[in-house]
Amino acid sequence: MNPDALRGHMDALLLSVLEREPLHGYAIIEALLERSGGALNVPTGTVYPALRRLERIGYLSSEWATVGGRKRRTYRLTDSGRKHLEGERSAWREFATVIGGVLRAEAAEVSAARAANG
Amino acid sequence: MNPDALRGHMDALLLSVLEREPLHGYAIIEALLERSGGALNVPTGTVYPALRRLERIGYLSSEWATVGGRKRRTYRLTDSGRKHLEGERSAWREFATVIGGVLRAEAAEVSAARAANG
DNA sequence: TATCTACATATAGCCAGCCTACATGTAGAC
DNA sequence: GTCTACATGTAGGCTGGCTATATGTAGATA
Numbered sequence: 001m002n003p004d005a006l007r008g009h010m011d012a013l014l015l016s017v018l019e020r021e022p023l024h025g026y027a028i029i030e031a032l033l034e035r036s037g038g039a040l041n042v043p044t045g046t047v048y049p050a051l052r053r054l055e056r057i058g059y060l061s062s063e064w065a066t067v068g069g070r071k072r073r074t075y076r077l078t079d080s081g082r083k084h085l086e087g088e089r090s091a092w093r094e095f096a097t098v099i100g101g102v103l104r105a106e107a108a109e110v111s112a113a114r115a116a117n118g
Numbered sequence: 119m120n121p122d123a124l125r126g127h128m129d130a131l132l133l134s135v136l137e138r139e140p141l142h143g144y145a146i147i148e149a150l151l152e153r154s155g156g157a158l159n160v161p162t163g164t165v166y167p168a169l170r171r172l173e174r175i176g177y178l179s180s181e182w183a184t185v186g187g188r189k190r191r192t193y194r195l196t197d198s199g200r201k202h203l204e205g206e207r208s209a210w211r212e213f214a215t216v217i218g219g220v221l222r223a224e225a226a227e228v229s230a231a232r233a234a235n236g
Numbered sequence: 237t238a239t240c241t242a243c244a245t246a247t248a249g250c251c252a253g254c255c256t257a258c259a260t261g262t263a264g265a266c
Numbered sequence: 267g268t269c270t271a272c273a274t275g276t277a278g279g280c281t282g283g284c285t286a287t288a289t290g291t292a293g294a295t296a
Contacts, residue, residue, distance in 0.1 A: 043255065048274060105153055
């Protein structure tokens with residue numbers, strides 16, 4: 001997965017994973033890996049700063065917890081974040097439709113042209 | 119359309135538009151606008167540098183032409199570029215499947231949970 | 237004549253954000 | 267005592283899409 005491709009979609013991914021239940025950073029990374037069938041192995045250097053950014057904006061809130069002698073910062077979706085996620089989802093749908101449409105349109109036209117000419 | 123979202127997908131778009139026929143920069147911008155139903159209005163400051171980059175890599179070749187007193191630099195897909203486009207297309211399909219899958223999975227689970235609980 | 241719009245290309249420099257690389261520490265297995 | 271998994275974090279790099287600007291032609295319109 002080309003890192004650049006994730007630009008602008010990371011937020012949706014993170015908020016989405018937190019939609020069901022609060023999770024800490026490490027668990028979020030594992031959840032993304034699992035839910036993507038192993039395709040999305042996001043480095044900690046991406047996730048932790050992104051979570052802080054999302055908290056700063058107000059889409060997430062966090063609190064510390066100690067589980068089994070380990071400290072975790074657990075992130076939770078705020079109302080604002082939940083609302084924002086809806087927007088991200090529809091933005092994604094439009095994005096995928098537009099890009100996919102342009103890419104497919106060309107392929108279809110080319111094969112149609114080849115069929116017509118050949 | 120959030121600019122950041124285009125990161126890493128611009129190349130595929132440009133190569134795709136040039137698949138059928140050679141075009142000059144301005145025409146490429148118009149083609150993207152048209153083929154996306156008006157959604158993709160890419161600024162010249164994005165397209166021209168990107169075309170030069172793609173030519174430098176070897177995916178495109180260009181030549182100058184004068185049409186109606188105006189100078190145009192016409193870009194054409196090279197064999198290498200055509201091959202690369204195939205890769206871009208399958209990369210896009212995987213990307214869209216993965217991201218879309220994660221986003222949809224969450225939405226589905228949440229509504230399933232809501233249905234189950236309420 | 238001047239001005240405006242569409243056509244057409246180009247570059248400098250900004251900036252967001254994802255990444256690599258590294259630092260730090262605990263728990264449990266071996 | 268060493269290794270791996272768990273867990274969080276930051277500094278700094280890099281890339282590439284963007285804004286803003288410069289330059290110039292052609293044709294319409296006032």
